[in-house]
Amino acid sequence: xxxxxxxxxxxxxxxxxxxxxxxxxxxxxxxxxxxxxxxxxxxxxxxxxxxxxxxxxxxxxxxxxxxxxxxxxxxxxxxxxxxxxxxxxxxxxxxxxxxxxxxxxxxxxxxxxxxxxxxxxxxxxxxxxxxxxxxxxxxxxxxxxxxxxxxxxxxxxxxxxxxxxxxxxxxxxxxxxxxxxxxxxxxxxxxxxxxxxxxxxxxxxxxxxxxxxxxxxxxxxxxxxxxxxxxxxxxxxxxxxxxxxxxxxxxxxxxxxxxxxxxxxxxxxxxxxxxxxxxxxxxxxxxxxxxxxxxxxxxxxxxxxxxxxxxxxxxxxxxxxxxxxxxxxxxxxxxxxxxxxxxxxxxxxxxxxxxxxxxxxxxxxxxxxxxxxxxxxxxxxxxxxxxxxxxxxxxxxxxxxxxxxxxxxxxxxxxxxxxxxxxxxxxxxxxxxxxxxxxxxxxxxxxxxxxxxxxxxxxxxxxxxxxxxxxxxxxxxxxxxxxxxxxxxxxxxxxxxxxxxxxxxxxxxxxxxxxxxxxxxxxxxxxxxxxxxxxxxxxxxxxxxxxxxxxxxxxxxxxxxxxxxxxxxxxxxxxxxxxxxxxxxxxxxxxxxxxxxxxxxxxxxxxxxxxxxxxxxxxxxxxxxxxxxxxxxxxxxxxxxxxxxxxxxxxxxxxxxxxxxxxxxxxxxxxxxxxxxxxxxxxxxxxxxxxxxxxxxxxxxxxxxxxxxxxxxxxxxxxxxxxxxxxxxxxxxxxxxxxxxxxxxxxxxxxxxxxxxxxxxxxxxxxxxxxxxxxxxxxxxxxxxxxxxxxxxxxxxxxxxxxxxxxxxxxxxxxxxxxxxxxxxxxxxxxxxxxxxxxxxxxxxxxxxxxxxxxxxxxxxxxxxxxxxxx
Amino acid sequence: xxxxxxxxxxxxxxxxxxxxxxxxxxxxxxxxxxxxxxxxxxxxxxxxxxxxxxxxxxxxxxxxxxxxxxxxxxxx
Numbered sequence: 001x002x003x004x005x006x007x008x009x010x011x012x013x014x015x016x017x018x019x020x021x022x023x024x025x026x027x028x029x030x031x032x033x034x035x036x037x038x039x040x041x042x043x044x045x046x047x048x049x050x051x052x053x054x055x056x057x058x059x060x061x062x063x064x065x066x067x068x069x070x071x072x073x074x075x076x077x078x079x080x081x082x083x084x085x086x087x088x089x090x091x092x093x094x095x096x097x098x099x100x101x102x103x104x105x106x107x108x109x110x111x112x113x114x115x116x117x118x119x120x121x122x123x124x125x126x127x128x129x130x131x132x133x134x135x136x137x138x139x140x141x142x143x144x145x146x147x148x149x150x151x152x153x154x155x156x157x158x159x160x161x162x163x164x165x166x167x168x169x170x171x172x173x174x175x176x177x178x179x180x181x182x183x184x185x186x187x188x189x190x191x192x193x194x195x196x197x198x199x200x201x202x203x204x205x206x207x208x209x210x211x212x213x214x215x216x217x218x219x220x221x222x223x224x225x226x227x228x229x230x231x232x233x234x235x236x237x238x239x240x241x242x243x244x245x246x247x248x249x250x251x252x253x254x255x256x257x258x259x260x261x262x263x264x265x266x267x268x269x270x271x272x273x274x275x276x277x278x279x280x281x282x283x284x285x286x287x288x289x290x291x292x293x294x295x296x297x298x299x300x301x302x303x304x305x306x307x308x309x310x311x312x313x314x315x316x317x318x319x320x321x322x323x324x325x326x327x328x329x330x331x332x333x334x335x336x337x338x339x340x341x342x343x344x345x346x347x348x349x350x351x352x353x354x355x356x357x358x359x360x361x362x363x364x365x366x367x368x369x370x371x372x373x374x375x376x377x378x379x380x381x382x383x384x385x386x387x388x389x390x391x392x393x394x395x396x397x398x399x400x401x402x403x404x405x406x407x408x409x410x411x412x413x414x415x416x417x418x419x420x421x422x423x424x425x426x427x428x429x430x431x432x433x434x435x436x437x438x439x440x441x442x443x444x445x446x447x448x449x450x451x452x453x454x455x456x457x458x459x460x461x462x463x464x465x466x467x468x469x470x471x472x473x474x475x476x477x478x479x480x481x482x483x484x485x486x487x488x489x490x491x492x493x494x495x496x497x498x499x500x501x502x503x504x505x506x507x508x509x510x511x512x513x514x515x516x517x518x519x520x521x522x523x524x525x526x527x528x529x530x531x532x533x534x535x536x537x538x539x540x541x542x543x544x545x546x547x548x549x550x551x552x553x554x555x556x557x558x559x560x561x562x563x564x565x566x567x568x569x570x571x572x573x574x575x576x577x578x579x580x581x582x583x584x585x586x587x588x589x590x591x592x593x594x595x596x597x598x599x600x601x602x603x604x605x606x607x608x609x610x611x612x613x614x615x616x617x618x619x620x621x622x623x624x625x626x627x628x629x630x631x632x633x634x635x636x637x638x639x640x641x642x643x644x645x646x647x648x649x650x651x652x653x654x655x656x657x658x659x660x661x662x663x664x665x666x667x668x669x670x671x672x673x674x675x676x677x678x679x680x681x682x683x684x685x686x687x688x689x690x691x692x693x694x695x696x697x698x699x700x701x702x703x704x705x706x707x708x709x710x711x712x713x714x715x716x717x718x719x720x721x722x723x724x725x726x727x728x729x730x731x732x733x734x735x736x737x738x739x740x741x742x743x744x745x746x747x748x749x750x751x752x753x754x755x756x757x758x759x760x761x762x763x764x765x766x767x768x769x770x771x772x773x774x775x776x777x778x779x780x781x782x783x784x785x786x787x788x789x790x791x792x793x794x795x796x797x798x799x800x801x802x803x804x805x806x807x808x809x810x811x812x813x814x815x816x817x818x819x820x821x822x823x824x825x826x827x828x829x830x831x832x833x834x835x836x837x838x839x840x841x842x843x844x845x846x847x848x849x850x851x852x853x854x855x856x857x858x859x860x861x862x863x864x865x866x867x868x869x870x871x
Numbered sequence: 872x873x874x875x876x877x878x879x880x881x882x883x884x885x886x887x888x889x890x891x892x893x894x895x896x897x898x899x900x901x902x903x904x905x906x907x908x909x910x911x912x913x914x915x916x917x918x919x920x921x922x923x924x925x926x927x928x929x930x931x932x933x934x935x936x937x938x939x940x941x942x943x944x945x946x947x
Contacts, residue, residue: 823901832906841937851936 014197018207025076026050026062029210032239034218034228046235051075052212072212077239079206080246081262082173083269084162086277087295088203093158095191095200096179098141101156101166103149104182106190107141113190120189134192141190160279162270172259173266177204208269210235230291234272234283241265316343316461322416323452325439326624329617330491331477333414333428334439335406335459337368340432343461344372344403345410351398358396360404361389368405368432375401406430406461411468413460413475414440416448420808423447423483423490427475442497443616444477446594447490478613481604484846489601492594493620496632498721499712500623501541501587502557503630506709507572509537511629516540519629523621537626538582544618545580545599546607550862552576553598556589556720578865589720592619596720605849638713639732639775641706649699649733653771656695660688660764667762684762685743692769696736700729735770735778738789744768745785756781876915883932885916888943893927896943910944922946 031045041047050061052072060070084092098107106113116137123130144153154167164171171179180200188195216229228236245261271283274295282290298304318339325334349357363370364386374382374392377399384392396402406412410430419425426447433439438457445451462468473479483490493501503509511519516535520527520543528543554564558573566574567584575585577599592600592615604612666672667684675683704725707714716722730736738745745768751759757766765771768785772778778786817829824842826835839845841853849855876882888896897904904927910917912924922928926946934940 825900827906830906831902833900833902833908836900836942837937837940839936840934840940843936 012197014194015199015202016209017199017202021074021076021207021209024074025209026073027075029075029077029235029239030243032236032243034232034236035226039226046210046232046239047213047218048075051210052214054214054217070214072214074212075210077208077210077235077242079208079265079269080242080249081265082177082204082206083208083266084164084173084176085203085205086161086270086273089158089160089162089164092176092180092200092203093156093164094138095183096164096166096176097156098138098191099179099183099187100146100149100151101153101179102151103146104179104184105146105148106137106183106187107143107146107153108137108190109147112140113187116190130192137190137192161277162266172262173204177201177206180204205269208238230285230293231272233285234268234291234293237283238265238268238272241268314460316463318343318459319456321437322440322450322455322457323437324442325433326442326620328431328439328441329429330441330443330613331429332431332441333412333459334433334437335412335430336436336438337432337434338436339459340406340430341365341368341370342372343406343459345406345461346375346401346403346463349396349398349400349402354396354398357400357402357404358393360402361393361396364389369407371402371404373403375403406432408432411462411472411476413462413471414438414457415460416450416455416457418805421447421483421485423480425475426477426480427471428477441617441620442494443491443594443620445494446492447480447483476609478609481600481609481612481616482846484844487845487848487850487852488595489592489597489604490594492597492600492616493589493592493623494594495721496627497620497623498589498593498719499632499716500627501591501619502715502719502721503632504537504587504623504626505541505582506537506586510534511537511540515629519622519625522625522628523618525618525622540626541587541619541622542580542582544615544622545577545582546603546611546615547580549577549580549599549602549606550865551599551602551858552861552865553590553858555585555587555591556593556596557586557718576865578868586719588718592616593720605847632712634712634716636731636775638711639728641703641732645702645706645733648702652699652702653695653734656691657764657769657771659691663687663691664762688762688764689737689744692737692764696729696734699733700726703729703733731774733773735772735774735782735786738768738770738785740768740788740792745788754781754784877919882916883930885920885922886929886931887920887922888927888929892929896927896929900943904945907943907945909947911947917946 027044027048027050029044029046029048031042033042033045034047035045036042041049043049050073052062052070053060053066056066056068059066060073062073063070099105100107108116116133119133120130123133145151146153157165159165159170164176180203183191183200185195188198188200191200193200211231216231218226218228218232221227241261241264245258245265248258248261267280268283270277270280271291272293275282275291275293276296276299283293284290296303301307318335320336320339328334347353347357357371360369360371361374361384365372365384366386371384374384374396376382376395382388382392408429408431411427412430413425414428415425417424424447426444428440431439438459440448440450440457448457450457462471477491481489481491512534513530513532517527517530519540525543553575555573555575557571558569559571564574567576568574569584572584572586575587575591576583587599590596590598600612600616603615663672663684667680672680672684672687674680675686678686707728709715709718713723713728714725717725717728740747745753748754752761753766753768757763765781768789770778770782770786772782818826818834820826820838824837825833826838827833843851843853845851849858877885897907900907907927910928912918912922917928924946928944928946930942930944932940932942
């Protein structure tokens, strides 16, 4: 297929005139019926064969081309009485309001007319928008008296959706049309109508175009029953009423009946155009479902524009549930064999690969590394069947294209919605695996924001060498370890990778050599030379680090002591790496976790993405084999605290509640002093919140003091693997204050939250302070307050996602054509400069050091270690 | 009371470029004059410094990323 390229220089929008509608029509439609008893379309009916064909076998009665090639032809309905087009009702109202009811001139004085015409001409010449000027004319031309014929003007109102009311009299559509006809052509320009393409009276319909059958195809159900399109149903209604109206008028029926039918015709034509027009009850299908008429086909997310033109369904794609596989590389994706057999890669047959391609065809479409189609040099596509494959093999020669199954090593695009940033679509290498889910490495969960509670993802197969090459160099997972959002790694270890590495590398973690070799073997890493003595975990981890890596940083487990003991840190939180040897400090989230991994960050920046991928793959595998060697589990037993701790917490909380009571008493006795800028009540609230907040924190601290680093839940919280200390203390000690709208809970019954309290009660318990711990259990009142706070959280997230989604859409639509040019400027598609240097500093945030060009302090520190090590 | 808007802390420094300077900027950016970012003649600062339509302004402003940034605008 050869397309014709032409540049559009101009688009004109105008109205269809009745003559034009009749001219483009192939037939007048009269009968409201579609098919006769034998199932043949009725002539002059809505399925008239001249309106086009859908069946591929038949030929069109109008143009003679076969079904599929014929786009169809319009028909027309002569309306017995004119009807207002809903889409133009507002415009008609505005025009009638600013024109004279008797002479039809615009309600502007002669001098104003000349003045505005000059202004409009100037705008036309400069190709500027005239909308603002037209709007101005409409406001100026609202006079009580016509400047041309001195006729008094009554107020013209619009009664949604289509009734035009003058004073107290409702104008009929015929009268509206007559008024519009009266407007002189010289005045058209003043009311914003281009006389070349439109006349105002065409906004009142006398003829209705009937779209071709290709626009409203009927569906044959399995039962053999015919089901018509919604548009056809609507047109049947219009025809029926039109017919009745005509008959009644010819029979000289009373005015009242004619007017009723006319109104009904207006209703049907209105809903035919827009079934969601305000003020009209939507027309419904027999089943009660509102009909999908013309406007509904175009509008909104499911409409033609957003659903079929801005976005389309594609071939060579697959979608299924995802599940984790810690054994594949971050660059890979596990593809079920079932999918690999269905989506294909086109391969040009050459002298060098013809043998391989033969094997694929021999395997056929059913055995895995097979082929589904062969494309001959004359562009004919032939499906490979068991029966036909021998004849295809005979003819196969260079120049053919074989659509072979997806195989290990192919590059595919992998995506999870919502695609909010560029890491939502990355290129992976295929690994064909058994079973029916896509498999992905756990490190790529953060960029996709994926988990395995039923998430599904999409895969697309590249169809050209160019796209494959581009994807491989730009879109591969390893190229996206660093995020342009904050200039640090977004791909990295999560959960057990973190706690595993910590357990392996923390102080005092020593392994027998045999165990070390077992772990390394299990992680499929190269085995080091035996040294016939025990290994520390730090030594094992150092095997993965580049030999010349030097760095210092404080680990996640750092307690932020007042005075830092540096290398002598008793938490082992001061990490020093000298020449690729982990000297002090434990590995945790700050080392190679997603969002914050410093070692990972520096490996990507200094050693490149290949090295970083290797490091991440082996470090995660080592951490997993390490954690499996030791064993790791958690349960509520981890949040158990001794009796004395419970007693201390109990005492602390009752003290706090007493303090709150005292504050309330002080408030009631007017002894409380207001804070600057606050009312007395606000001051009380703040003080209570402060006291209760402190109580929660203190009780947490008490609980914390009984937790040690031998506690798995604590290890997870402190290393950053999962959960936080707050989570743990809420389980062990005290849940704390529940809040709605940022304050203590006040809503519910009048002057109290629940009927269990006195009116006006302000105490801790009465406003949602949860004294119990999750482990102990909440009492019914606490449970209810907790549910209130929890519900607010859920509602907020739901609203936030909806709002930020819409904001994202608008932002993307506004910025989609901007690009950075080779000279460093940011320009739009017309070449207009938006920024003369990208980001004003020309720095690519993905290649920057957390947004800065470089971290000088860190560089100096590393140099220091390096020189010290050299000495 | 009329305030000198040019002295306001949120108003960056605007300067009108001479013909030769303007040509140099255009050449340096390798663009047509119309491809520059625009500023309206009725912009308060443009009125204040009395720039004419067709002038190119050099605006020196503070920047989060670069500290100081110079941008050019064509007066419409």
